[in-house]
Amino acid sequence: xxxxxxxxxxxxxxxxxxxxxxxxxxxxxxxxxxxxxxxxxxxxxxxxxxxxxxxxxxxxxxxxxxxxxxxxxxxxxxxxxxxxxxxxxxxxxxxxxxxxxxxxxxxxxxxxxxxxxxxxxxxxxxxxxxxxxxxxxxxxxxxxxxxxxxxxxxxxxxxxxxxxxxxxxxxxxxxxxxxxxxxxxxxxxxxxxxxxxxxxxxxxxxxxxxxxxxxxxxxxxxxxxxxxxxxxxxxxxxxxxxxxxxxxxxxxxxxxxxxxxxxxxxxxxxxxxxxxxxxxxxxxxxxxxxxxxxxxxxxxxxxxxxxxxxxxxxxxxxxxxxxxxxxxxxxxxxxxxxxxxxxxxxxxxxxxxxxxxxxxxxxxxxxxxxxxxxxxxxxxxxxxxxxxxxxxxxxxxxxxxxxxxxxxxxxxxxxxxxxxxxxxxxxxxxxxxxxxxxxxxxxxxxxxxxxxxxxxxxxxxxxxxxxxxxxxxxxxxxxxxxxxxxxxxxxxxxxxxxxxxxxxxxxxxxxxxxxxxxxxxxxxxxxxxxxxxxxxxxxxxxxxxxxxxxxxxxxxxxxxxxxxxxxxxxxxxxxxxxxxxxxxxxxxxxxxxxxxxxxxxxxxxx
DNA sequence: TTAGGGTTAG
Numbered sequence: 001x002x003x004x005x006x007x008x009x010x011x012x013x014x015x016x017x018x019x020x021x022x023x024x025x026x027x028x029x030x031x032x033x034x035x036x037x038x039x040x041x042x043x044x045x046x047x048x049x050x051x052x053x054x055x056x057x058x059x060x061x062x063x064x065x066x067x068x069x070x071x072x073x074x075x076x077x078x079x080x081x082x083x084x085x086x087x088x089x090x091x092x093x094x095x096x097x098x099x100x101x102x103x104x105x106x107x108x109x110x111x112x113x114x115x116x117x118x119x120x121x122x123x124x125x126x127x128x129x130x131x132x133x134x135x136x137x138x139x140x141x142x143x144x145x146x147x148x149x150x151x152x153x154x155x156x157x158x159x160x161x162x163x164x165x166x167x168x169x170x171x172x173x174x175x176x177x178x179x180x181x182x183x184x185x186x187x188x189x190x191x192x193x194x195x196x197x198x199x200x201x202x203x204x205x206x207x208x209x210x211x212x213x214x215x216x217x218x219x220x221x222x223x224x225x226x227x228x229x230x231x232x233x234x235x236x237x238x239x240x241x242x243x244x245x246x247x248x249x250x251x252x253x254x255x256x257x258x259x260x261x262x263x264x265x266x267x268x269x270x271x272x273x274x275x276x277x278x279x280x281x282x283x284x285x286x287x288x289x290x291x292x293x294x295x296x297x298x299x300x301x302x303x304x305x306x307x308x309x310x311x312x313x314x315x316x317x318x319x320x321x322x323x324x325x326x327x328x329x330x331x332x333x334x335x336x337x338x339x340x341x342x343x344x345x346x347x348x349x350x351x352x353x354x355x356x357x358x359x360x361x362x363x364x365x366x367x368x369x370x371x372x373x374x375x376x377x378x379x380x381x382x383x384x385x386x387x388x389x390x391x392x393x394x395x396x397x398x399x400x401x402x403x404x405x406x407x408x409x410x411x412x413x414x415x416x417x418x419x420x421x422x423x424x425x426x427x428x429x430x431x432x433x434x435x436x437x438x439x440x441x442x443x444x445x446x447x448x449x450x451x452x453x454x455x456x457x458x459x460x461x462x463x464x465x466x467x468x469x470x471x472x473x474x475x476x477x478x479x480x481x482x483x484x485x486x487x488x489x490x491x492x493x494x495x496x497x498x499x500x501x502x503x504x505x506x507x508x509x510x511x512x513x514x515x516x517x518x519x520x521x522x523x524x525x526x527x528x529x530x531x532x533x534x535x536x537x538x539x540x541x542x543x544x545x546x547x548x549x550x551x552x553x554x555x556x557x558x559x560x561x562x563x564x565x566x567x568x569x570x571x572x573x574x575x576x577x578x579x580x581x582x583x584x585x586x587x588x589x590x591x592x593x594x595x596x597x598x599x600x601x602x603x604x605x606x
Numbered sequence: 607t608t609a610g611g612g613t614t615a616g
Contacts, residue, residue: 065607100608136609171610178611203611238612273613304614339615372616404616 028055029063036066042076049083059090065098072105081115091122096131099123103134107141116141117150124157132163139172148180171200178208199233207239210246216483218243219252234266241274248560248587249478250282273301280309283558283585283592300326300334308340312591314602316348320357335367342376346383347591349605354380371402378405382412383605403429403436410442414449422446437468475539476560479550486542488534495549502545503536510575518568540569540586548580556583564589564606574598 032055035048048067057063064084071080081102085091099119106116120138123130130138135158142151155173163169170190177187191197191205202225209218222240225232232240237260244253257275260267272295279288292298292306303326310319323341327333333341338361345354358377361367374397381390390409394401401409406429413422426443433439440463447456463469474487484493493499519531526534535541540561547557565573565588577584578598586593594601 069607097608104608131608133608140610166609168610173610175611198610200611205611207611233611235612242613268612270613275613277613299613301614306614308614334614336615343615375616 028057029060031055032057032060032063033066036063036070039070040074042074042079045071045074045076045079049079059093061093061095061098064094065101068098068101068105072101077102077105077109077112081119085122092126092128094126094128096123096128096134099128100131100133100137103137103141107137107144113141113144117145117147120154130157130161130163132166132169135163135166135169136172139169139176143172143176143179146180148177148183151176151180151183152186165195167194167196167198167201170194171198171204174201174204174208178204178211184208184212184214197228197230199230199236202228202230202232203236203239206236206243210239210242213246215243215246219247219249232265234260234268234271237265238270238274241271241278245274245278245281247478247483248282248476248558249483250279250284250558251478251481253278253282255481269295269297269299269302273299273305276302276309277305280305280312281587283587285309285313285315285592298329298331300331300337303331304337304340307337307344311340311344311347312587313594314348314591314605316344316350319344319348320350320353323357333365333367335370335373338367338369339372339376342373342380346376346380347606349384351380351384351386371399371405374399374401375405375408378408382408385412385416387412387416387418403433403439407438407442410446414442414446419446419450435466435468437463437470440468441470471563473539473561473563473566475543475562477543477547478558479547484543484546486539486546488539488542489537490539490542493546495546498549499542499545502549503541506541506545506548506572506576506579507536509579510572513575513579515572515575518571535568538566538569540565541572544573544576544584547584548576548582554581556585558585559587561586561588565593570600570604570606574600 032048032052035051039045039048052058052063052067068077068080068084071077084094084098084102103116103119106112106119116137120130120134123134135154138154139151142154158164158169158173173190174187177183177190187205187208191201194201202221206218206221206225209215209221218239222232222236225236237256240256241253244250244256259265260271265271272291276288276291279285279291288306288309292302295302303322307319307322307326310316310322319341323333323337326337338357341357342354345351345357354377358369358373361369361373374393377393378390378401381387381393390412394405394409406425410422410425410429413419413425423443423446426439426446429436429439430443440459444456444459447453447459472487474485476483476485478484486493490496517532517535519528519535540559543559544557547559551557565586570593573584573586573593573595575598576582577595584593584595586595591602591606593606
């Protein structure tokens, strides 16, 4: 459109026709189409709109379709829709192509996907038969809105109208189901029943598994894809890299990188971004930085990925430098970049800088802070022990604090002896979210800390009655391209005997070096000896023991914990890194810990 | 004259 508009001849045409009081009566339709072709801005569109009405073409499907398509190109879909679906319009005269044009426009824009579905509803109401192009748009809208029920209804129509053998429609169906909460198994069912599949089909399913955190299945499916001799493309690679990132599987990630090179797979910016994110979150931040520096074209996503990576590795200072470099290079930060930046300040205890950046969001960059940004600030105050400031900040927030923020406050209260206040906030939370298990866990932990065992037991009983369970802590380790997962007290592994012997040996050696188990962190009403035993069976220690057994001396041990690392395992890892001369790289829910020669990169601040 | 899968945070 841009190039057409700059053509002076077309400009003259549009102005001449609009100025003329007697448009060519023999070809009003062509006249309008030519006008629309040359249109690239809303003021012109409104003039053409008047023109269409003047010529009595408001029921001409050809003109209306062109009107809709041009409108969507210049982001004026709402304007077109209000004209096309005004009270006077006879929408029964419209065809599928006309509807598709608007549905596509709405399905592709961020906040208007519901309008795409509304139009599909009108289409069915007016008995206008959808065609094979309608469904990919409609399903995309369902995927974006994550409306499983509606998606299932649409699935029914697809079957009813006989479009269920079209591979494009089926692929979007897999995508739609995999985007909706609780829909992943339906996605797999559609996937399994497809008579033919291509790289899009496999990427949609692999991406779906990666999205819901069933990354082991994503990896398994990629192996099946190779067996089925379907060639993966760059999009499959991005999905696979997401899965590696989720699993913390550095070796597999490196293999994917090599695969891309070996098969000369096209490397658009999204692939590089996914690689940066993978290396950063799998523990190799220097490689992530190296890739980032080598990129010719950097997008806001590239910058944000590397900033977040730095933050996770406790290099907050460097994260802020990268942010400064980004803005000087002319890339404007968005709200996601600010979440990365603020969490970098939070993770590195840069309170003053965090405050300054938060202030600059509105003043300098005209961005309105969202609840997540307020959350970062509360997190920052709480981590640094500034509980009073955190409470003051929440009181002065222009928006209501969400449960995430309240839970951050409660944790801080527990950590800094403000038990009464913590209890008060938690009870408030439980009123609002009676089925959210972490509220109960928080309260139960406060009772454990204040040695109120009776109250704690009662909470646990309530949880049991309501059928809630605490998410079990687990630690993963990747050895020889296999991923092993341990939970506390795990005996499911073939080598569990050797692992427990190793754990005992580790305990003896650590005690010789001055390690004292932090039994105060064990929130159970048991004696000291049992507490020690319970600490030794933590998933982190089991994974480290397994790593010591199965990897060559002197090589680093990389482990991934699903929750925040416990303080005893944190302290034990320091001792182990020194005693066994091993670097231990641990990713927990929030960040990385690099243990080396008895020290941790986080400086005990996490 | 219209179609499908992908990257950053939470």
